[in-house]
Amino acid sequence: MIKNDLSLEHIFAYLDKDKSQAISIEEVTRGFQSILNDAEILKLFMTIDSDGSKSINYEELVVAFKDVHTNYILHKLKQAITMGNLTPEKVFNAVDVDSSRQLDVVEFN
Numbered sequence: 706m707i708k709n710d711l712s713l714e715h716i717f718a719y720l721d722k723d724k725s726q727a728i729s730i731e732e733v734t735r736g737f738q739s740i741l742n743d744a745e746i747l748k749l750f751m752t753i754d755s756d757g758s759k760s761i762n763y764e765e766l767v768v769a770f771k772d773v774h775t776n777y778i779l780h781k782l783k784q785a786i787t788m789g790n791l792t793p794e795k796v797f798n799a800v801d802v803d804s805s806r807q808l809d810v811v812e813f814n
């Protein structure tokens with residue numbers, strides 16, 4: 706069973722598929738492609754990549770997690786991961802808070 710208390714380290718490891726200790730835009734895309742479109746992924750990536758190095762390190766994720774907006778998205782991702790079975794449908798439902806069957810900008814703000 707997957708524990709409920711997924712840490713930032715777990716999220717980082719989940720996104721860092723190649724274990725390079727840095728998250729690339731490709732890895733963010735892979736992690737979020739079922740719930741975000743390309744423009745939203747780019748916006749999220751640029752928000753977290755605070756130094757503009759085109760990669761996200763653990764420290765940047767920690768800083769981003771303190772920001773309430775990003776925290777919300779990561780919280781949703783965390784929920785999706787916690788569900789254990791990452792079908793696009795489940796991830797979608799985790800983010801689609803108002804069950805509108807559409808993901809709008811408000812739900813990521």
Ligand SMILES: [Ca+2]
Pocket residue numbers: 721722723724725726727728729732
């Ligand atoms: Ca990586």
Ligand SMILES: [Ca+2]
Pocket residue numbers: 754755756757758759760761762765
């Ligand atoms: Ca960076």
